[in-house]
Amino acid sequence: MDRLAGRYRVGEVLGHGGNATVRYGFDTVLKRPVAIKMFDGSAAEVLREARTAAGLSHPNIAQVYDYGEIVEGDERTPYLVMEFVGGETLADRLARTGALRWRRVAEIGAQTAGALAAAHAQSLVHRDVHPRNIMLTPDGVKVLDFGIAAVAGQHGIDAGGALWGSPAYLAPEQLRGEPSFPAGDVYALGLLLFESLTGSRAWPGETIGAILATRHGRPAPRLPRLAALPRELVRLYEACTADDPTGRPTAAEVSETLRRVGYTAPLSRPATPIRTVLSPHTVAAASPATRRRSRRRTAVLGSAAVVTAILGIVGVQLSNGTVTPGGREAEAAVEAPQPPASLSPSTSPPASPTTSARPRRHTETTTTTVRRKTAPPTTAPTTVPTSAPTTQPTAPATKPAPPSSPPPTTPRPQPTTPSPTPDDPKPTDPKPTEPTTPVTTPPTQTTPPTTGDTDTDAAAV
Numbered sequence: 001m002d003r004l005a006g007r008y009r010v011g012e013v014l015g016h017g018g019n020a021t022v023r024y025g026f027d028t029v030l031k032r033p034v035a036i037k038m039f040d041g042s043a044a045e046v047l048r049e050a051r052t053a054a055g056l057s058h059p060n061i062a063q064v065y066d067y068g069e070i071v072e073g074d075e076r077t078p079y080l081v082m083e084f085v086g087g088e089t090l091a092d093r094l095a096r097t098g099a100l101r102w103r104r105v106a107e108i109g110a111q112t113a114g115a116l117a118a119a120h121a122q123s124l125v126h127r128d129v130h131p132r133n134i135m136l137t138p139d140g141v142k143v144l145d146f147g148i149a150a151v152a153g154q155h156g157i158d159a160g161g162a163l164w165g166s167p168a169y170l171a172p173e174q175l176r177g178e179p180s181f182p183a184g185d186v187y188a189l190g191l192l193l194f195e196s197l198t199g200s201r202a203w204p205g206e207t208i209g210a211i212l213a214t215r216h217g218r219p220a221p222r223l224p225r226l227a228a229l230p231r232e233l234v235r236l237y238e239a240c241t242a243d244d245p246t247g248r249p250t251a252a253e254v255s256e257t258l259r260r261v262g263y264t265a266p267l268s269r270p271a272t273p274i275r276t277v278l279s280p281h282t283v284a285a286a287s288p289a290t291r292r293r294s295r296r297r298t299a300v301l302g303s304a305a306v307v308t309a310i311l312g313i314v315g316v317q318l319s320n321g322t323v324t325p326g327g328r329e330a331e332a333a334v335e336a337p338q339p340p341a342s343l344s345p346s347t348s349p350p351a352s353p354t355t356s357a358r359p360r361r362h363t364e365t366t367t368t369t370v371r372r373k374t375a376p377p378t379t380a381p382t383t384v385p386t387s388a389p390t391t392q393p394t395a396p397a398t399k400p401a402p403p404s405s406p407p408p409t410t411p412r413p414q415p416t417t418p419s420p421t422p423d424d425p426k427p428t429d430p431k432p433t434e435p436t437t438p439v440t441t442p443p444t445q446t447t448p449p450t451t452g453d454t455d456t457d458a459a460a461v
């Protein structure tokens with residue numbers, strides 16, 4: 001069979017995530033470009049992701065079209081077929097240009113918040129909002145990767161003891177292992193505002209240990225004073241990143257506020273680059289390597305109390321004796337006893353933590369094991385595919401868009417340095433061209449009917 005599921009030609013790699021590779025593809029039936037995400041994880045989990053994401057329809061959310069599995073002997077490689085989104089990720093954009101003008105940030109933030117609000121309205125929490133999951137297109141923002149979305153109220157730590165998310169963007173209550181609620185996404189949204197306005201991550205760090213140590217007991221950093229930045233935007237950022245989830249606005253409120261501020265705030269000198277003023281909370285810029293590593297989804301295995309303990313330790317002790325907070329990549333996982341899972345759908349933040357304890361920030365020490373995350377440790381599949389299909393497809397003749405997969409090489413500017421903020425470039429949208437060489441793929445078994453999703457195009461914003 002030369003096509004995936006008999007209809008999808010597979011082309012070049014668009015990017016790699018923590019547990020998947022995303023490739024350009026072409027749907028030969030509907031004659032449109034697609035993105036095909038091939039997973040290392042278990043089929044059951046990916047199918048759950050597909051069903052979750054397929055239920056969402058919003059102009060700022062990348063649409064999921066189809067799900068299937070590549071079967072090779074005993075191995076199954078699950079894949080998702082998604083709307084192809086041309087453009088560049090917010091992470092790549094920030095790496096390329098540094099901080100953005102505040103109006104542009106308000107626009108991106110408003111659309112991102114709108115997408116999250118749509119998910120929250122269906123009691124879904126994204127749980128992995130970070131700049132690599134925000135795609136900037138000529139038509140507006142597309143939020144990618146509802147891959148670890150959960151029903152609001154679902155426990156932040158799953159049955160296997162994995163706490164999913166990117167440690168630099170998780171809300172404090174998520175780090176404590178409490179159930180996931182929309183307020184967690186709003187916290188991450190606040191951090192996106194910070195990063196977009198300053199060009200630097202709010203919680204920098206090379207490793208999960210370093211990030212957790214940086215975050216230990218601290219509120220989110222204050223925004224440096226930026227020229228012409230409306231006070232309301234500063235207040236919004238502070239509200240979004242409040243430690244107490246009940247003090248945060250809803251995503252819908254964030255979207256509304258950003259739209260209003262963006263439209264109504266008096267115009268500042270448009271050609272003037274953002275000028276930053278030294279602030280005691282100004283954070284250091286992260287290196288490209290830092291961005292690359294710490295963006296990765298991280299599974300923190302352990303009870304809430306143990307995660308809490310990790311937060312309480314500035315110098316994280318790691319049991320293998322070779323790992324130090326500065327010495328291991330952020331996609332590591334911290335192992336510890338499993339907590340009980342709790343599933344109690346709700347759309348409001350918990351009145352009180354459901355897990356055992358608030359952080360004992362300064363007293364606990366523990367020994368934890370850090371290992372690289374390879375696959376979700378939750379459902380222990382009997383066979384976990386570890387590799388992509390053996391036959392690699394040929395890249396399409398026409399490059400769909402500047403692939404955003406290569407890690408950025410441009411050093412991120414320091415937030416204290418005036419940062420020119422040129423207008424967005426216009427990434428080229430791909431023409432619906434097929435890869436020229438048919439792809440030979442292993443026999444494919446597509447679970448749902450391969451007619452796919454007929455909801456083809458997301459509306460322009």
Ligand SMILES: Nc1ncnc2c1ncn2[C@@H]1O[C@H](COP(=O)(O)OP(=O)(O)OP(=O)(O)O)[C@@H](O)[C@H]1O
Binds near residue numbers: 086089128132133295
């Ligand atoms: N629908 C899409 N259209 C075009 N490119 C995409 C699409 N989805 C993902 N990509 C590209 O593939 C890259 C990897 O995506 P993926 O969702 O696997 O990982 P991630 O979000 O970067 O990391 P993680 O999943 O570990 O959080 C993205 O950063 C993006 O560049």
